[in-house]
Amino acid sequence: MVKTQNNSNFLAVYFIAIGAFSLGMSSYITAGLLPLIQHDFNVSITLTAQLVTVFTLAYGLGSPVIVALLPENKQKLGLLSALFIFFIANFISALATHFSILFISRLFAGIGAGVYLAIGIAIATTVVNPQQRGQAISMIMGGMAAGTVLGVPIGLLISNQLGWQASMYMISVLGGLAFIGLYFKLPQVQGFKVQSLSEKLRLLQDRSVLKILFISLLAAVSSLGFYTYLFPFLNSVDFGAVQNITPFLWFWGVGGILGSILVGYVAKRVSNKRLTSWIMLILSIVFLLIPFLAKWNPWLTLVPIVLWGAVGWALQVPQNEQLIIEREQKGGGELAVALNESALYLGSAIGAGMGGLIFYFNWPLWYLPVFASFIVFLGFIYQMKGN
Known part of the structure; x- marks a missing residue:
């Protein structure tokens, strides 16, 4: 376009x-x-x-x-x-x-x-x-x-x-x-x-687009999946026995607002692919910090939770811009963005389902953030391979 x-x-x-x-x-x-x-x-x-x-x-x-x-x-x-x-x-x-x-x-x-x-x-x-x-x-x-x-x-x-x-x-x-x-x-x-509908559907054969959508999917599996179970995680005796999750969700949300806005200024100076790599790496580290800090004092997790919200929301800025760029000469940028939203919803559902298995099999709750960190780190490695 x-x-x-x-x-x-x-x-x-x-x-x-x-x-x-x-x-x-x-x-x-x-x-x-x-x-x-x-x-x-x-x-x-x-x-x-x-x-x-x-x-x-x-x-x-x-x-x-x-x-x-x-x-x-x-x-x-x-x-x-x-x-x-x-x-x-x-x-x-x-x-x-x-x-x-x-x-x-x-x-x-x-x-x-x-x-x-x-x-x-x-x-x-x-x-x-x-x-x-x-x-x-x-x-x-x-x-x-x-x-x-x-x-x-x-x-x-x-x-x-x-x-x-x-x-x-x-x-x-x-x-x-x-x-x-x-x-x-x-x-x-x-x-x-x-474009005709058949031409639009060829977007699904564009490997560059599919890679971007896959990164969004992995990020959603880890980030939105763990978010679903943040309260039962912090509510557990091992990680602080938090009774009121509202302050933690507020900090996550405020981080999301700040990250969504400030990333626009960073995007002017850093390439989309590199910015996505940084965000995925930060997410992976943040998820590992949460259980360690929660063991000590759950209120200390507010710092990584703010970072989590910031980079989690910020991720979709370089992702969507890269999709627009990839399809700029081929057409279908708006469809690519719509598919990216679908990838986020699908990833959220997959993450919630996988998190539910941890509760079903009564596995230790620290599996939740570690699993989230592992999934998003795989995304980081996959993203770095293309840079």
């Missing part, structure tokens, strides 16, 4: 980031709203939890399919359509009077969110100067991290007072603001290579 605009259009990136904030909030807040939703609709918690499942599957699996079918010469229309679907779906969620309507609205919200992020990242790299590409992606990922870390607890606090619908209205309003801003400030983007 061709760079079509200059610094004056960086404002459009901020509006994309606002949409990413609402996306991050929508992705994670439903889990916290389950008791309220269950009470209102008088359904089982198992059925209520499927609201999270359907959003996740639609986001991680449905979005690449939709992106693959979208015409490349209609990227602005595609972005605005995805954001409009996301905005409307959350609004309908807030108004839903039957559980089936809420379920279907979460499905469409997930599709809209996944398509929006993939196209948004691809477009952001075209409306800024080439040297600002990493900074633009980091701004979007920072918005998503902020939506998770700041938007979710604020939304839960408000919803506990006004009802779970309040969070859905908040998400919808933020999505609407982003839509209005992008409608007026985002220029028509030219230069995306128009």
Whole structure:
């Protein structure tokens, strides 16, 4: 794709980031709203939890399919359509009077969110100067991290007072603001290579792209997999008997916001491949530090947990930028980014499943961080082989 605009259009990136904030909030807040939703609709918690499942599957699996079918010469229309679907779906969620309507609205919200992020990242790299590409992606990922870390607890606090619908209205309003801003400030983007569906699918034969996706998969298996079990790990007698996990998750999230934003400035000076290597190595070391520090005092783990959040979120900036670069002349950059999101969701599921085996077989809990460190170190070695 061709760079079509200059610094004056960086404002459009901020509006994309606002949409990413609402996306991050929508992705994670439903889990916290389950008791309220269950009470209102008088359904089982198992059925209520499927609201999270359907959003996740639609986001991680449905979005690449939709992106693959979208015409490349209609990227602005595609972005605005995805954001409009996301905005409307959350609004309908807030108004839903039957559980089936809420379920279907979460499905469409997930599709809209996944398509929006993939196209948004691809477009952001075209409306800024080439040297600002990493900074633009980091701004979007920072918005998503902020939506998770700041938007979710604020939304839960408000919803506990006004009802779970309040969070859905908040998400919808933020999505609407982003839509209005992008409608007026985002220029028509030219230069995306128009391809047939069969040509797009050849992306799956691109070894460079597959390598990047594999690195994202390994990072998600280790990072998001261990994150799933952070509370039972720190709650165990051997590692501090922590009763309140909230401060630790806050530090992880704040690290994620800082890492997502600051990595954009680092990306200007360091190649994407080298930056990815550094991040994978730091992740591997961080995971090994956590059990040793937790043995001594669990509060000491806040330092590696901040680093974990920072580099874990930061990783997707060089990864996504490298995908865009790899497909710049071949086309399909937006599909590559969508597949990267799918790799993250798949890796998270694999990591959670493998972590569950440790509990099933009653193995020592220090296996969790050591396994995470080993997996991400394999990714580091694999990444270094190509540098």
